[in-house]
Amino acid sequence: MGRYIIKRIIAGLITMFVLTTVTFFLMHAIPGGPFSPAEERKVPKAVMEKVQEKYGLNDPVHIQYVNYLKNLAQGDFGISFKQTSVTVNELIEQGFPVSAKVGLIAIIVALLVGIPLGITSAIKRGKWADWLSMIIATVGISIPNFVLSVLLLFLFAVVLKILPTFGLTSWQHYILPVTCLAFSPIAYIARLMRSSMLEVMRYDYIRTARAKGVHELQVICKHALKNAIIPIVTYLGPLVAILLTGSFVIERIFSIPGIGRDFVSSISDRDYSVILGMTVFFGAFIVICNIIVDILYAVIDRRIKIDE
């Protein structure tokens, strides 16, 4: 196990290096830069040169690259080109906890709602409870979350006026963004759980459990659930990575000062250091999530020998 984790970390570092390199050169290969003047606000050439020099943009690209890696090795993502006197580290430190908090709540909600929904659906297969939850699930998967957020915002904040619209200042502020973020994962988890549960309930060991006189509730919540939950654990890796790193759409609509918003604006701004910094940060985060999921996997199912 220990050796496996070390191996995975090394592999992760290599992935990160490749990711950084590719992003770095791609970014520089695209025409235009952070200080390419827009038509309307022409900057004097001399000023432009000075600015470029300050940020090291006049150096050859490979020198810039080496410098970037040097700083990166020390955990320094550099300073933002657009938001003067703000470092990328600061941007991440400010934005990530906000995004992560909303994301984490959404994940917990998604699991707490999706798993029981899927189980109920499987056990009441063909009954109204099954139909109802599968309708919710289908709707949840097919409606894009920007449509959902606008609808909910309109309904609860504008028409009914029972929930706030912007920011995250009270717990009520979390309700709408969390609902929107969790909706499609709930739907996905419920469907995954339903089909996995239906399959597991047919297995011989479920019959064995019943033949031992185990209470039906225990048959479902102990014997079947532990087996049926494995696909959910697999889905959890990417889900955590996506939700914790912030959703641009949701953060825009609900004015949440998260990291997703910064990331998207950095791309249109050609804010090199922010683009790179966040890409590297997200990459590292995804790598870590996947390692944790693999370990979790092996803890649940002892047949999996992750050392090999």
Place this chain on the structure above:
Amino acid sequence: MKLLQINNLKTTFHIEAGQVQAVRGISFHVDRGESVGIVGESGSGKSVSMLSIMRLLPENAKIDADRLTFDGTEIMDMDQKQMRRLHGNDIGMIFQDPMTSLNPLFTIGDQIMEPIRIHQKLSKSEAKKRAIEVLKMVEIPSPESRLNQYPHEFSGGMRQRVMIAIAISCNPKLLIADEPTTALDVTIQAQILDLMSDLKKKGNTSIVLITHDLGVVASMCSRIIVMYGGEIVEEGTTREVFYNPQHPYTWGLMRSMPKVTEGEKKKLIPIPGSPPDLLSPPKGCAFAARCEHAMKICTQMSPVPISLSESHRAACWLMHPKAAKVERGVGS
């Protein structure tokens, strides 16, 4: 009072194509302390009839019986709580495939201790003691350390021993063993059967043993039930069925039985043809299409079971007084 009494049990599966009549009106009983063998080809309804008694069939199965009593109590009227007592405490069941019958994600100890804790209300440490005790009974070496292992760390034979240990852990009154050795290789088969004979000698447990192998029945059971196409075609003491078989299907089974004569195996003669379609079972005798003695009446009317002795009965028109006498095709 019989331990298990079954009168006219019918089990039907509702599937898209129609109704599979897997068990079509069987009646038999099991006495206290006796062991009964059920034989018959694949698909004859052996497992389904036992699972019907345990009410462990999938939802699409419908069970109907005039009487289905265990120890005097009607099984079909039992509530959930009574059923749980029946399961594991009164009746222990061993399944056909040991590779899939244990939950892969729980330790062996956990799975053995589960029924012990449920039924005997023992504490964790007492349950553990009992688990070690039953593992010793089924001859699993170093049971203490094995308790913490997972099923994948056990071989097929070892897993079946664990299944037996689970089934006997609460001293059931009846042990149902559904082809306990089919999935295992020959030497392991012999070991498991020895083990079951030992258990039988030691305890006062009744056993229902389902098997394809008449030889196994002969060595373990005092009575034999022969099933074909969801019906019982012949039933009697082992002696009666072996020395005076009445039904052509039983003859066929005997002929297809591997015999070890003077150290060498004779060639098997399998029964030609295939079992009846249970979606629309034939009107007359279910075996008629494959029976070399079939008469006109056989395809028109079902034969009624006729008793030869208090324990021996069979359902075949050949036993009718008016039928011509035929050469019994059992061979010697």
